Amino acid sequence: MKKDLDLGWFDLKKALQNTDRKELINIIRDLYRYSEENRRYLLARSINTNAEPGILEAYREVIKNEFFPEKWHGTLRYSVAKKAISDYSKASGDFAGTMELMLFYVENGVEFTCKYGDIDEEFYQEIYSAFEEFCTRLETPEGKTLYAGFRERLLKIRRKTKGMAWGFGDGIKLRVKEIEIFFEDAQSDS
Incomplete structure (x- = not known):
């Protein structure tokens, strides 16, 4: 046996x-x-995640808890937050929901550094890497339909990261500009 x-x-x-x-x-x-x-x-x-928004919210809570837990200080385990995104994506197959979680992860990273000040290089690399993946997926045929809903949030991230350390703010600014140009070009091609 x-x-x-x-x-x-x-x-x-x-x-x-x-x-x-x-x-x-x-x-x-x-x-x-x-x-x-x-x-x-x-x-x-x-369960249909579009019909039951509480499911997506449960995954958002996992991400938020890594940055801003209700008690004490966050342990900021990138792997836990990114696993929540991956688990949701695999379980639901919901592209839009996965994109929402990816951007929410980046937004929490930006808020974290706004609240606690300059972090280390690893932090900025982790958050920027997630941002880059989000932008790359946004440029896909499936992602293109979501841009309008994410545009204001992208611009807000750009504003909040201005001048942030380790080239993070500059990288965000450049990537948001590339996204804007991409969607302007896509719109003019239509």
Whole structure:
């Protein structure tokens, strides 16, 4: 017999295929009860996120809590905030919601440095990298439809980052300008 650690997806799949519907629902219920992360994932995977905005809000809270927790100071674990974005995207398949979370992550990074002052180079690299990924996705055919809804927020980020250290403010300013030109050109081509 295989050790538990040697068992993989195919072993589990085989076992689940022999499980009746009621037992599968019980297994999912247990996973739901096991952790908050499981609850968020199962809800995002199973319920229309457009019809239930509370699902997206739960992921926003994870991100916000890394920057501005209700108690004490944030631990600012980039990996936790970025995992929330990735988990939402994988579970829901909601491109617009994923873009919302990506920009929300950047906005919280900007607010964090506005509130606490100059941070270190790693901080700015993490936030700028997320901003760059957001902008790259915004320039895709699917992202183009979202620009109008994000434009004011992008301009606000540009204003707030003016003069920020490590070239962060300059990088944001340049990238927002590139986005504006991209969408002006796209509009004139239409």
